[in-house]
Amino acid sequence: xxxxxxxxxxxxxxxxxxxxxxxxxxxxxxxxxxxxxxxxxxxxxxxxxxxxxxxxxxxxxxxxxxxxxxxxxxxxxxxxxxxxxxxxxxxxxxxxxxxxxxxxxxxxxxxxxxxxxx
Amino acid sequence: xxxxxxxxxxxxxxxxxxxxxxxxxxxxxxxxxxxxxxxxxxxxxxxxxxxxxxxxxxxxxxxxxxxxxxxxxxxxxxxxxxxxxxxxxxxxxxxxxxxxxxxxxxx
Numbered sequence: 001x002x003x004x005x006x007x008x009x010x011x012x013x014x015x016x017x018x019x020x021x022x023x024x025x026x027x028x029x030x031x032x033x034x035x036x037x038x039x040x041x042x043x044x045x046x047x048x049x050x051x052x053x054x055x056x057x058x059x060x061x062x063x064x065x066x067x068x069x070x071x072x073x074x075x076x077x078x079x080x081x082x083x084x085x086x087x088x089x090x091x092x093x094x095x096x097x098x099x100x101x102x103x104x105x106x107x108x109x110x111x112x113x114x115x116x117x118x
Numbered sequence: 119x120x121x122x123x124x125x126x127x128x129x130x131x132x133x134x135x136x137x138x139x140x141x142x143x144x145x146x147x148x149x150x151x152x153x154x155x156x157x158x159x160x161x162x163x164x165x166x167x168x169x170x171x172x173x174x175x176x177x178x179x180x181x182x183x184x185x186x187x188x189x190x191x192x193x194x195x196x197x198x199x200x201x202x203x204x205x206x207x208x209x210x211x212x213x214x215x216x217x218x219x220x221x222x223x224x225x
Contacts, residue, residue, distance in 0.1 A: 035214075045162065045205060047214040059211040061119075094161055102209050104152035106173070108161035 002027040004095050004109035012089075012116050018082040022095030022109055025076070029053050033098050034078040035105065036069060043082040046091075050098075051078050085116045120208050124217035130225045135196045139220045141189040141206035149183050150210035153182055153191045156219075157202045164193065167209070196222070 008020035022034060037050040049059035051069040051084060059067045063082070071078040092113050096105035121144035131137050141151065149169040154162035164173045165183035169189055179194045193200055201224055206217040 044218050045207075045216040047216070058212050062213075096161075102150050102168075103165040104164050104173075104207065104209060105154075105162070108162050108163075111161050 001106045002097065004097060004107055005111040006093060006095050006109045008112060010113055010115060012085055012114060013118050014086055014116055015084055016045055018085050018089065018093075018116075019079065020093055020095075020112065020114070021077050021079045023075070023077050025098070029071070029073060029076050029078065029097070031099075033100055034069075034071065035098065036080045037094045037096055037105070038089075038096070040091045041094075048074070048080065048082075048093075052090075052100075066088050088115050090114065090116045119213055120147060120211050120215050122206055122208055122217040122222050123216055124204075124206060127218060127220060127221045129220060131196050131222060132225045133196055133198060137193045137196050137200075137222065139191045139204055139206075139222075141184075141191070141217050143187045143189070143208055146186045147208045147210035149185045149186070150208060151182075152207045152209060153180075154202075154205045154207065155202045156205065162205060165204075197199050197225075 003025045005023050014016045033050045035050040051057045051071045066083045068081045080104045092111040094111045096108040098105050123142045151169045153166040170182045181192045183190050203219045203221045207221050216217040
């Protein structure tokens with residue numbers, strides 16, 4: 001059974017960089033896309049971007065200037081960095097997997113709440 | 119970006135009711151639409167993809183329909199465990215976008 005697990009700090013100071021890692025177990029990330037999605041408290045879902053196992057990426061234009069997603073296939077992990085964070089970046093951050101164009105997110109991590117506050 | 123508008127945003131229903139949630143896309147997306155169920159404190163769970171294909175393990179009381187710009191999720195007989203928030207998502211264009219959600223509560 002494929003499982004995804006987010007990890008990283010739950011509190012980040014304004015103007016600093018948010019860094020999270022998603023570890024995939026029960027299956028290889030090869031041939032799959034890993035995405036990050038976030039959900040501010042009480043609000044809807046926002047797709048942040050994806051990385052293919054080969055390293056190609058695609059980011060939401062609304063966040064593109066601040067986002068980097070990377071992959072480490074040897075560790076079966078992919079990571080998110082979001083720079084210059086503000087309170088508006090406070091959210092539950094999810095990682096999820098899909099098989100590519102036209103495919104849904106079939107496996108999700110449990111989510112990690114990241115609060116931006118001094 | 120493709121905008122997805124769900125209606126209603128809030129729905130109050132009883133166990134056993136037939137419930138339909140609609141999702142309208144701002145431009146045609148063929149059948150590239152998925153539906154997810156989210157319960158409080160949990161990650162979304164995939165219910166339906168390709169507009170009408172039931173994900174493995176999802177009860178058959180859930181069904182999806184539509185293509186182009188108009189889609190629907192129907193629950194034929196609402197069960198206690200179905201009270202949750204439902205989201206549609208388009209899979210045709212990047213950035214991937216979601217509807218604003220429909221919260222289904224107990225009447």
